[in-house]
Amino acid sequence: DDDDDDDDDDDALVNAERKPPLQVIQVPASLIAALVQEIHATGFPGGVLVFLAGMKEIRDVRKMLFDLPISRQLDIISLHSQLPLWEQRGLFRKETRGRRKVVLSTNIAESSVTVEDIVFVIDSGLMKAQQYNAGRNLSSLDHMWVSKANATQRRGRAGRVQPGVAIHLFPRDLWHQMDDTTTSELLRVPLEQVCLQLKSLQIQDVHHFLSLAIDAPDPQTIDNALHLLQRIGALAPDNRLTDLGKTLAVMPLHPAMGKMMLL
Numbered sequence: 001d002d003d004d005d006d007d008d009d010d011d012a013l014v015n016a017e018r019k020p021p022l023q024v025i026q027v028p029a030s031l032i033a034a035l036v037q038e039i040h041a042t043g044f045p046g047g048v049l050v051f052l053a054g055m056k057e058i059r060d061v062r063k064m065l066f067d068l069p070i071s072r073q074l075d076i077i078s079l080h081s082q083l084p085l086w087e088q089r090g091l092f093r094k095e096t097r098g099r100r101k102v103v104l105s106t107n108i109a110e111s112s113v114t115v116e117d118i119v120f121v122i123d124s125g126l127m128k129a130q131q132y133n134a135g136r137n138l139s140s141l142d143h144m145w146v147s148k149a150n151a152t153q154r155r156g157r158a159g160r161v162q163p164g165v166a167i168h169l170f171p172r173d174l175w176h177q178m179d180d181t182t183t184s185e186l187l188r189v190p191l192e193q194v195c196l197q198l199k200s201l202q203i204q205d206v207h208h209f210l211s212l213a214i215d216a217p218d219p220q221t222i223d224n225a226l227h228l229l230q231r232i233g234a235l236a237p238d239n240r241l242t243d244l245g246k247t248l249a250v251m252p253l254h255p256a257m258g259k260m261m262l263l
Helices: 002-017 029-041 055-066 085-092 148-155 172-177 192-200 206-211 219-231 243-249 255-262
Strands: 047-051 074-079 100-105 118-123 126-133 138-145 165-168
Touching: 029 047, 029 055, 029 100, 029 118, 055 074, 055 100, 118 148, 148 165, 192 206, 192 219, 192 243, 192 255, 206 219, 219 255, 243 255
Parallel strands: 047 100, 047 118, 074 100, 118 165
Antiparallel strands: 126 138
């Protein structure tokens, strides 16, 4: 009976670790635009930093802001890794009297950039992250709720040099269900590049090496990566690094993309 109890405890632990993902609900662009308008109506000075999931959301909110009656009083700046620097040049420019800076950003502004005159933060609570299904051998870029650590970091961007206000657009009960930290990238992405780099460092037993990681990936994910590397000729059938593999290992591209560039 004691053994049965131990098995039940183990099953409960596994189920707790594999909790289903939280349902994602999109935040309307109109709601964010209305909040910016309300903030501007207070007359309290300071920029507004809006955290959004991706480029589409940035465009949608930007369009809504330009449709507001106060749009001529707003300096609207988009911040995204895909945007050229000239489109982001107003980020560090000081606000002028009667105008308000509004920065629409992905999670790049959580830690990479500090804008000193930001006083208000609007957090959609969403981000985009790559997810990988080892069983289906498919990866996708999905919307997901941020972790508690992400949300705390976003809140900290408000009032870096003066008092500030953070508005999180998700309920308190959702906060209690959020993960404490973002899932490790080793558990979210295909591992072809990682395995190729390890092979180039003369690490022969990739399975054993990655099993020592704090967040060890699924062995199936490693098998899928090694199989693809063999298919494109980066690894020999016995998983030794080939001459092509050595070349692909120094290219800043996914190995399959790197092989296409070489053909």
